[in-house]
Amino acid sequence: MVRKAIFSGKFYPEKEEDLIKFIKQHTNGNAEYSEGYFKRLGLILPHAGYIFSGKTAIKAVEKARNIGKPKTIVIFGTNHTGYGEGICSVWDHGYWETPLGEIEIDEDFASRLVDNSNLFKVDYTAHFYEHSIEVLLPILKYFFGDFRMVPVVYNFQSLENSIQIIEKLMSIYVEKVLFVASSDLNHFENDKVTREKDLLLIKQILNRDIEGIFEIVKLHNISACGIGPISILVGMFEKIQLIEHTTSAEATGDYSYTVGYASFLLR
Incomplete structure (x- = not known):
């Protein structure tokens, strides 16, 4: 089964040369990437x-690429569409298209997630019109080249589900794997409020407090869309580094109506 790059030309450049040009504009031109x-x-x-x-x-x-590269990327997206079945929808075979080439599904890893689990179900409907995974693939493809992946849409995000998902993932002993959580932070408030709310959430992430992540989101009405994916990664790693925090105001100049963005490296 093939997943077309339906957001190409909308969320990111459609042409390979334009995509590469954009990525290179924001990279360290003197970086020496590890080949291991x-x-x-x-x-x-x-x-x-x-x-x-x-x-x-x-x-x-790029920070991750300085460390090395993976053979498999397991990427957790959120659900913006309302489509999908089960707690997590797994795309289990075939490949996904990107302007930089196809990415093959790691069918073995996908089958190990779905096997005897009520957390992960094979379901394609959650993926057809969902952008949270597709948008990241060209960047991952550019830096890591050839790898296989397992796309997972986390449909029903809760503390209890995240804890079970973490336990499941930790029980599957694998090496040479990159786990990715896809999420924007606070949505559609002025820049001051968005930054304040984002920092409350970022603090819980850096403290590795999974319960605190869900509590702070509820207490302060923080509209981050991928709290579930974020919480999974926070629970899987011991060291978390904030790489960058910004808002859409830096790109648009509109400080009255913003979305927050942050990236983290976890080891």
Whole structure:
């Protein structure tokens, strides 16, 4: 089964040369990337249009590339569409298209997630019109080249579900894997409020407080869309580094109506 790049030309450049040009504009031109594989690494990345959040995602992925590269990327997106079945919808075979080439599904890893689990179900409907995974793939493809992936849309996000998902993932011992959580932060408030709310959430992330993440979001009405994916990665790694925090105001100049973006590297 093939997942077409339906947001190409909308959230990010459609042409390969334009895409590469954009990414290079926000990279360290003198970087020396490691040719080895890392054992396990995590990234939390934003998924808006590249003019808004692309540089924030690029900076974190390049940091990871300095460490090494993965053979498999497991990427957790959020659900903006309302489509999908089960707690998590897994795309389990075939490949996804990007302007930089196809990315093959790691069918073995996908089957291990779905096997005997009520957390993960094979379901394509959650993926067809969802942008939170697709938007990150060209950046990951540019830096990491050939890898396989497992796309997962986290449909029903809760503390209890996240704890079970973490336990499931930690029980599957694998190396040379990058785990990615896709999420933007606070939405559609003025820049001052968005930054204040974002910092409350960022503090809980850096403290590795999964329960605190869900509590602070509810207490302060923080409209981050991927709290579930974020919480999964926070629970899987011991060291978390904030790479960049920004808002859409830096791109648009509109400080009255903003979205927050942050990227993190986890080890």
